[in-house]
Amino acid sequence: MADEEVKEVKKKGIGGLLTSIIVPAIVAVGATIATIMLLGSNLTQPKQQQATQPAPTEIKAVVIQPGTYTTFMLKGGKEVAVIESLTLTVASDACRAAIGERRDMIMDGLMLIFLSKERSELNTAAGIELLKKQIRAMVNEVTGFTGERERLGVTGVYLYIKAISSVE
Numbered sequence: 001m002a003d004e005e006v007k008e009v010k011k012k013g014i015g016g017l018l019t020s021i022i023v024p025a026i027v028a029v030g031a032t033i034a035t036i037m038l039l040g041s042n043l044t045q046p047k048q049q050q051a052t053q054p055a056p057t058e059i060k061a062v063v064i065q066p067g068t069y070t071t072f073m074l075k076g077g078k079e080v081a082v083i084e085s086l087t088l089t090v091a092s093d094a095c096r097a098a099i100g101e102r103r104d105m106i107m108d109g110l111m112l113i114f115l116s117k118e119r120s121e122l123n124t125a126a127g128i129e130l131l132k133k134q135i136r137a138m139v140n141e142v143t144g145f146t147g148e149r150e151r152l153g154v155t156g157v158y159l160y161i162k163a164i165s166s167v168e
Helices: 002-052 093-101 103-115 125-143 147-152
Strands: 059-064 070-073 079-090 154-166
Touching (some): 059 093, 059 103, 103 125, 125 154
Antiparallel strands (some): 059 079, 079 154
16 A cells, blocks of 8 residues: 555656646747747838838049049148049939039139138148038038938038148
8 A cells, every 4th residue: 555655646746747847848938939929020120111211322423533633722822732532422313413513613612611721720630521521511502402402412522632732
């Protein structure tokens, strides 16, 4: 009789042990599947949003061809800045076309901007960044891409100053 009780306890102990392993395993698998389904749906939503938003267009507009070495007089008239190239990136074909049509006005604006600069202003990174912002604003104004249309105008200015030299 004692042997039968021990066998019965062993059977219940093994069944209880299996239940305590199988139930948490099923719960873990279910939680993992639910998590993957939730995260999977979150990952696909941004892709759909990206597809609906048009990517900004970057179009290159060359104002000063590389290698032409255009000179602009600086403030005081005793020094010149030698510009090897000036390239603009624009967000629309209309802006690029306007730049081509109004090149003389843009060159005049560049001359006025450089006439307000001193050598010391063009020798610092902050001075060059300010110059680029002024060029961007001037070109957008000349081409008519101001206000709400500014986002379709000039988006970047790439300027290569070859040298700053005395003229005396």
